[in-house]
Amino acid sequence: MDIFWQLFLQGVILTVEYALIATGFGIIFSTTRHFHIAHAGVFTLAGYTLFIFVSLLNIPIIGSLILAVLIAALAGIGIYRGIYDQVLKRGGTMMTLFIAALGTLAVIENGFQAIFSATPQAVESESMYKIITIFNGTITLAQLIFVIVGIIVLLGLQFFMLKTKTGRLIRAVAVNPYLSQIVGISIKKINMICYAVGSALVAIPACYITIDAGALSGRGLELVIISMMAVIMGGIGSFVGGWIAALFVGMFFNLSVLHVEPHWQSAVIFVIFLIMIMVRPRGLFGQRA
């Protein structure tokens, strides 16, 4: 039972990771319909930014975390305005944008690797590795903070989307961008907010993983792809759907380790996804296309 509790705790951590990345990608995708694969690059960028601030510039960890999230948000906006918008302005299609996104991803991932090499760069922080015990289960301080912050952010975001004016505007654009434009909503502004929020969201798990295992290029892609699957399985446009999918994936990866060989776990998730999109393409809570 002890083991089960520990695995459950680890599962919670993984769930929050996927939920944050998925929700971040989901906001951007459901509102803009851009296939923002460079989201994985923002993940990497956030991680290295944290490393630079903490280990190279010696800024205290809390400050560095906040800065990393802010810079990620700016990067997201930058990619949207500087690259995607330019592609679309000249008549590019969504697929053209996807290619540009792939290019952006390659530039970011490989750029960092060229500068920082393919060895993980450790983030030095004594405090983050402190061990905390909860009912006989141990986690690090970093993990605890991450989960708490993550859950607060996700709930806060739900509140933001449902109760604030901006949130309602975002949902309006997501449902019908043409109509929204006609009634005077600035699509560009809304998109920028989405990119900022989405990128900030992905920076949080990026920072946690960087503290846990060091900054390294290439970690983001598989996480983002699995998160995309979670978003689709949960239903585009539904936060809660995405969270449930993330919960399923996170718990599956951890709890099933006792019975499923670890290296088959990803394969199982992919198969479940493929079956899901054939059987119920709109996902758990999505609207019909």
Added chain:
Amino acid sequence: MKRKIIPILVIVLLIILSACGNQQSSSNSSSNNSNSSNSNSNNEAEKAEDTGNKDDGDSITIGAILPLTGPGATTGENMKMGIDFAVEDINNAGGVNGKQLVVDYQDGKGDPKASVLAAQNLTAKGYSFALTTYSSATLAILPVAERGKMTLVNGGAQSDALAGASPYLFNTIPLLGHEVDVLAKYAAEEGNIKTAFIIHNDEDAGHSGLEKFTEQFESNGGKVVGSATHRVGETNFRSIILKAKSSNADAIYIASYDQDAKMIIDQIRELGLKQQILVTSWVIFEDLIKSPNGQGIIYSQLALDPEKEWMDRFSKKYNTEMAQLFNVTYYDSVMVFKEAYEYAVEKGYGTDGDALKKAISEIKKFDSISGSIEFNDDGTSIRPVNIAVIKDQSTQIIKEY
């Protein structure tokens, strides 16, 4: 809906089939297709004649394929230290046959594909000798080395698949089986360890460790109650570590290396496991010994006792108190080249890969800065193995063999 049933069934079938096929057992050896190594076209013969080992004028160049980047970068650095030190000593003493020795470093990244490309680069340049490491990478470059007639000396890889893998390959480091035998035997007989769980990476060497340990441990009365594998470069080992914890085994044997091993050990401590950790020498680096997480780890130690004079000079140059395993094995490896080359020239064999491998086979026994190296017919060599424990930021031998 009917249309979709068939593809779903197909996918499910695929998964079931592949799950049946998957077991922990690994296949180390690939069938040795003698076709390839005998594909001597005229081209190779010509090459052997004119460039030999790239000695133009007053220098001789040898290749070295090491992990300069990637998860094995620290290991690669250690190896380079040993190589550079040897080159310095050789050149200060007049070089090899009067010519200065130069090393052409290639980044193998510890990855077979990158290493194969690096090896092709080296054979294209006509070198007749190269240093190599990492089991999967070494196995992968063997056909390239054979085609290009380049003799290889390995001072770091330990997979048992390397034994007899090629007439062009010599190993100055004992293979894993040798160490694991001692470790497993000690654990079962004197360590009071009845059950073990094995964590290993999914590479050749990891599988080698799994097999050898299981074999030795169980033949000495122990029982391996479970195992789990991981990809190299994984960041989160916690779920497989928890699996190890739930097995309630007395000890955990870790057959992984570099960053992975370090993180596995850190995460084991973090999760509060109380089981005894067993490893082989490839995990033991200075920062592990100095770290609190290293306390209590029992490991098989390749008995290394470098001559004092050498140790003093080495410490001074690199600002370190102890010599790491790979500093020694790679220093020795370069010295093997020097002796083989000079012998081959003296005997008139020439200086290409064939000549060098012939020389090594004939000399057989070489000096090492820690004892001696004797090559068996299958290219392997043996050093004595002790069992040691990390205690209070230092190491202590608990049993000598």
Added chain:
Amino acid sequence: MEIVIGFAIIASIYVILAASLNILMGYTGIFSMAQGAIFGVGAYTAAILQTQFNFNFIFALIGAIIVAGIASAIMAIPSLGVSGDYFVVASFGMQMLLFSFFMNLTDITNGSAGIQRIPRPEFFGFVVGSDIAYLILSVVLTVLVLLFLISVTKTGFGRVLRAVKEDESVVMSLGKDPKRAKIVATVLSGCVAAVAGSLYAGYVTYVNPNSFTVHESVFITTLVILGGLGSWKGVTVGTIILLGLPELLKLLPISDSHAAPIRQVLYGLLMIVFMIVRPQGIFGATPKSSIQVIPDEKNTAAVIGEEEKA
């Protein structure tokens, strides 16, 4: 000189790969991110047939083509029912699933250790051992593949593919089955990729999963897009240029471990710039007939009915 020959062999392998993806993306409009894995299926099959079952090169090649074709068919059937974005994610999933097979079916593929000692091809006792001989073999196969594909595009089937890309509903109204066409195109693409796979396995004499990751798929996609979607010139000349430029980097005194990521950065920058300034790639046709999402009935019917241009 040897370095140039080595480059030429690799270039021809990638020309074949780009061609295989071109049929899929350029002609049929299917955006697959799984080509790297299909390449791998071809390479692994050729490797296994030669090392475990002692097939010779030709039979191993045929075997690779068959297996890759079947794999593609299996992949195609479920995913073609889903549209655009979903399909891209699904193809990512396929890529990773196949990669998972390469890594974990250790009894067949030897896992991450890979398969070593793949023999060089042998024809009636003559072993293609030297690099020059291998280059000749590669070029011959490349030319055959290209001629084959180009002639396919000139048939009625080729026109159906182009029409499918423009607008499926028009295709259906003209009595052709777009789904069937897509499946055939996917299988064709897989078979061609298998040729590249066999060449690769025979040249490097070693395969392991790390050569067939999602990054490989992205790279092949880059070649096709930058070279020019739908253009055979783009597939050949474009690929050679794109592969060759970074080789010039090797002449500079930058260490190997920096050169590789820098090359990728260059490709990424090129992709971004091209998509903004010239989305049809170097040799692609002008915007009207390249990637189009908005259906265009007139164009589609015209494509099906019209005479072929080279």
